Amino acid sequence: MVNTTIKTTKSQEVFAAAQNLMPGGVSSPVRAFKSVGGQPIVFDRVKGAYIWDVDGNQYIDYVGTWGPAICGHAHPEVIAALHEALEKGTSFGAPSVLENVLAEMVIDAVPSIEMVRFVNSGTEACIGVLRLMRAFTNRDKIIKFEGCYHGHADAFLVKAGSGVATLGLPDSPGVPKSATSTTLTAPFNDLEAVKALFEENRDEIAGVILEPVVGNAGFIAPDAGFLEGLRELTHEHGALLVFDEVMTGFRIAYGGAQEKFGLTPDLTTLGKVIGGGLPVGAYGGRRDIMSMVAPAGPVYQAGTLSGNPLAMTAGIKTLELLQKPGTYEYLDRITKKLADGLLQIAKENGHAICGGQISAMFGLFYTSGPVHNYEDAKKSDTAKFGRFHRGMLEHGVYLAPSQFEAGFTSFAHTEEDIDQTLAVARDVISSL
Numbered sequence: 001m002v003n004t005t006i007k008t009t010k011s012q013e014v015f016a017a018a019q020n021l022m023p024g025g026v027s028s029p030v031r032a033f034k035s036v037g038g039q040p041i042v043f044d045r046v047k048g049a050y051i052w053d054v055d056g057n058q059y060i061d062y063v064g065t066w067g068p069a070i071c072g073h074a075h076p077e078v079i080a081a082l083h084e085a086l087e088k089g090t091s092f093g094a095p096s097v098l099e100n101v102l103a104e105m106v107i108d109a110v111p112s113i114e115m116v117r118f119v120n121s122g123t124e125a126c127i128g129v130l131r132l133m134r135a136f137t138n139r140d141k142i143i144k145f146e147g148c149y150h151g152h153a154d155a156f157l158v159k160a161g162s163g164v165a166t167l168g169l170p171d172s173p174g175v176p177k178s179a180t181s182t183t184l185t186a187p188f189n190d191l192e193a194v195k196a197l198f199e200e201n202r203d204e205i206a207g208v209i210l211e212p213v214v215g216n217a218g219f220i221a222p223d224a225g226f227l228e229g230l231r232e233l234t235h236e237h238g239a240l241l242v243f244d245e246v247m248t249g250f251r252i253a254y255g256g257a258q259e260k261f262g263l264t265p266d267l268t269t270l271g272k273v274i275g276g277g278l279p280v281g282a283y284g285g286r287r288d289i290m291s292m293v294a295p296a297g298p299v300y301q302a303g304t305l306s307g308n309p310l311a312m313t314a315g316i317k318t319l320e321l322l323q324k325p326g327t328y329e330y331l332d333r334i335t336k337k338l339a340d341g342l343l344q345i346a347k348e349n350g351h352a353i354c355g356g357q358i359s360a361m362f363g364l365f366y367t368s369g370p371v372h373n374y375e376d377a378k379k380s381d382t383a384k385f386g387r388f389h390r391g392m393l394e395h396g397v398y399l400a401p402s403q404f405e406a407g408f409t410s411f412a413h414t415e416e417d418i419d420q421t422l423a424v425a426r427d428v429i430s431s432l
């Protein structure tokens with residue numbers, strides 16, 4: 001099925017050609033619209049809260065390139081800073097003052113981070129942090145949560161979220177048992193399950209890694225006491241607590257979910273926002289742990305383009321923009337208006353629905369819920385979500401093309417954009 005009400009001829013042509021060139025015609029699986037039906041639209045340009053496709057259709061964008069565009073796409077101050085940086089070259093492969101600047105901003109912002117290492121993606125950050133937590137504790141096993149996604153490294157492709165969940169992949173072929181035999185899983189928000197894993201694997205668990213607010217199984221907030229319980233359990237068992245804040249970092253609050261919930265993990269991964277749309281990931285944490293990373297210590301991790309001046313520049317400018325007073329109050333207010341509005345419209349039309357938002361991150365499930373974990377999320381009506389997604393798309397609103405993703409706003413989104421989105425939703429949801 002292709003868009004019926006908007007002209008997407010050129011998108012279809014370009015995507016058809018792409019499918020001959022790249023697996024699934026995309027550079028990342030979730031972009032292929034597999035779980036919502038229809039063909040993806042091909043972008044031509046982005047600006048602020050909006051995107052335009054190659055047929056000239058304009059959309060209000062709630063994906064924001066999966067999180068980085070929290071200041072709106074192509075913010076003029078970010079673009080200007082990049083133009084200036086470009087004149088000095090694109091990559092040094094050597095220390096630059098820009099790395100110091102962004103490192104200081106990250107350390108100042110994120111409670112758990114005393115030292116930081118930049119990499120090129122969230123996946124790389126999670127690979128680095130996994131090796132580090134194992135080296136520091138001299139233990140091999142880790143606990144992750146069903147539906148959480150920590151990038152596509154072998155060890156994490158166990159009951160993963162995001163595109164793995166979207167495509168309903170059991171996990172992934174090509175991942176040897178040896179790579180996942182030390183990955184233990186528990187349902188999100190289930191402290192008893194985590195306690196049991198620690199009892200059954202006494203002194204063998206290096207740490208617990210989680211999305212403190214889940215975005216990759218759809219939007220799932222931590223139950224009261226869950227994060228605190230994990231902090232206590234990891235302390236009790238000599239294991240590390242790792243917050244994967246690739247998605248929540250600088251989005252849930254300037255200092256991430258750990259600032260919002262007042263809870264400090266031992267290590268944190270970051271990505272998306274800190275690159276301002278250019279490839280950047282990072283991992284950081286306690287100085288005694290980070291000092292083990294090569295060349296300060298023996299834990300090896302490296303990258304040709306890590307800390308490159310363009311990505312550092314975009315990240316620095318983005319964080320500067322986010323420091324403006326009132327930013328997060330605004331993000332919370334408009335996102336709450338959007339989420340509450342969508343829930344209310346669906347309920348008025350007799351649909352079972354639940355969901356919510358925290359700051360500039362939101363999500364909804366077509367089920368009465370509540371949704372505390374991935375099993376609950378999978379009970380939702382994904383076919384109805386697909387019809388909702390398609391309907392909104394055909395009326396100029398671009399939502400994440402999967403039930404198992406979260407939605408993102410930016411401070412470029414205006415009250416009028418939210419009102420327009422809710423007006424479209426009234427039409428679409430009434431005919432779901």
Ligand code: KE4
Nearest residue numbers: 028066121122123149150151162246247271
């Ligand atoms: P990247 O390697 O995609 O930069 O980051 C991996 C990652 C790690 N941890 C969390 C919590 C993440 O959300 C991600 C990546 N998020 C997905 C969207 N859910 C990226 C989009 C995609 O895979 O195309």
